[in-house]
Amino acid sequence: MKIAILSDLHLGYERFAEDAYKQAEEALMSAVELADAVLIPGDIFDTRNPDVEVLSQGFTLFRNASNGKKWSAKVIEYSGRKRIYTSIPIIAISGTHERKSKDADNAVDLLGLAGLLVNASEAKVTIDNGGERVVVWAFGGVAEEKVKDTIKELAPKPEQGAFNVFMFHQSIYELLPFDDRFIRYDELPDGFDLYVNGHIHSNVEHKVHGKPFLIPGSTVLTQLKEGEQGSKGFYIFDTAENAYTFMEIKSRRFKIMKIDVDGKDGKEILRHAESEIERMCGEGISAPIIRIMLIGKKTAGASSGINIQLHEMASRYKDRAMIEIDNGRLNGEEMKMHAEALRQELLENSSVKDLGMALFVEKLKQKGYSLDISPTELFDMLSHDGKEKAVPKVFEALFEQQ
Numbered sequence: 001m002k003i004a005i006l007s008d009l010h011l012g013y014e015r016f017a018e019d020a021y022k023q024a025e026e027a028l029m030s031a032v033e034l035a036d037a038v039l040i041p042g043d044i045f046d047t048r049n050p051d052v053e054v055l056s057q058g059f060t061l062f063r064n065a066s067n068g069k070k071w072s073a074k075v076i077e078y079s080g081r082k083r084i085y086t087s088i089p090i091i092a093i094s095g096t097h098e099r100k101s102k103d104a105d106n107a108v109d110l111l112g113l114a115g116l117l118v119n120a121s122e123a124k125v126t127i128d129n130g131g132e133r134v135v136v137w138a139f140g141g142v143a144e145e146k147v148k149d150t151i152k153e154l155a156p157k158p159e160q161g162a163f164n165v166f167m168f169h170q171s172i173y174e175l176l177p178f179d180d181r182f183i184r185y186d187e188l189p190d191g192f193d194l195y196v197n198g199h200i201h202s203n204v205e206h207k208v209h210g211k212p213f214l215i216p217g218s219t220v221l222t223q224l225k226e227g228e229q230g231s232k233g234f235y236i237f238d239t240a241e242n243a244y245t246f247m248e249i250k251s252r253r254f255k256i257m258k259i260d261v262d263g264k265d266g267k268e269i270l271r272h273a274e275s276e277i278e279r280m281c282g283e284g285i286s287a288p289i290i291r292i293m294l295i296g297k298k299t300a301g302a303s304s305g306i307n308i309q310l311h312e313m314a315s316r317y318k319d320r321a322m323i324e325i326d327n328g329r330l331n332g333e334e335m336k337m338h339a340e341a342l343r344q345e346l347l348e349n350s351s352v353k354d355l356g357m358a359l360f361v362e363k364l365k366q367k368g369y370s371l372d373i374s375p376t377e378l379f380d381m382l383s384h385d386g387k388e389k390a391v392p393k394v395f396e397a398l399f400e401q402q
């Protein structure tokens with residue numbers, strides 16, 4: 001069976017809403033055309049309460065994707081708590097962006113209710129294609145400290161005679177080594193033929209318990225971190241060959257251009273930057289995003305001439321490229337540069353929300369926080385529902401505890 005794996009479509013992502021839709025459309029249409037089944041490990045939508053226009057984009061996308069396709073593979077078994085309304089083998093889970101409290105319906109549930117896909121959050125789904133079976137065990141994005149308990153509760157067991165997939169949407173410690181709550185590769189359940197993860201927006205290929213582990217990355221640029229400079233796309237996994245291919249889609253390109261200013265004159269720097277920008281303008285489908293990062297031992301003050309000229313160049317290109325100039329890495333002291341480089345490396349690929357949450361959890365730990373509401377839930381409540389809703393719940397938990 002051929003399985004397409006695409007992830008993190010982020011429909012409704014404000015900065016590049018059109019990119020999000022177009023690139024999701026290309027990925028999904030071509031995935032449906034090339035594969036017998038489609039797996040989507042989370043973040044179809046960018047927000048937990050997408051507005052009607054964005055929901056309509058999601059419905060249109062999945063409605064069109066299945067239009068005219070005669071699926072020979074079918075979902076024949078589903079073990080979850082909810083009902084399913086289709087046998088079409090498009091299997092999705094909710095991601096961190098769609099996450100809601102446990103029993104509330106989220107936007108992926110809506111696509112499930114419309115019979116456009118099967119929501120496999122906390123479920124086992126069996127796909128049959130003329131006797132060949134693929135079994136998918138999956139859970140939707142949960143707070144990081146709940147991952148191990150969620151896996152225990154799901155109790156996934158690979159089935160004999162089938163191709164077994166484990167699908168989820170979480171951070172992985174080895175890829176983001178700044179938070180102890182993140183699950184490690186060897187803590188994932190053993191015995192599966194393929195591991196599929198979402199959440200991380202650059203594509204990752206690895207081995208877990210000796211078997212392939214794939215993260216397709218997002219179909220749209222969002223985080224603008226080092227890892228997003230590569231191409232966007234999705235995987236096709238062939239169970240007969242036990243092999244996979246990354247299928248590129250047309251997308252806006254992103255590039256971090258690091259320029260060491262030490263020992264170079266302004267003209268040299270500008271010439272170098274300009275030729276790179278010209279090259280980038282010829283790639284991708286729309287104006288590329290280029291971050292020019294000045295590095296070196298010079299202080300920002302000492303390089304202000306170059307800075308001004310780079311800004312002038314950026315405005316000359318404003319119709320063809322989105323150029324950002326970053327001189328935060330310029331520093332006279334070498335030690336500071338090392339610390340900054342280290343910090344940058346750790347932050348690479350992590351979202352601002354993950355980092356904020358890690359800081360918040362750490363601070364609460366230091367203060368001896370012990371309420372029954374987990375720090376992550378509290379963070380979610382404060383960032384989404386506001387303190388008007390969060391404070392009464394905290395009081396409730398406080399008095400219940402006494």
Ligand SMILES: [Mn+2]
Nearest residue numbers: 008043095199
């Ligand atoms: Mn995402």
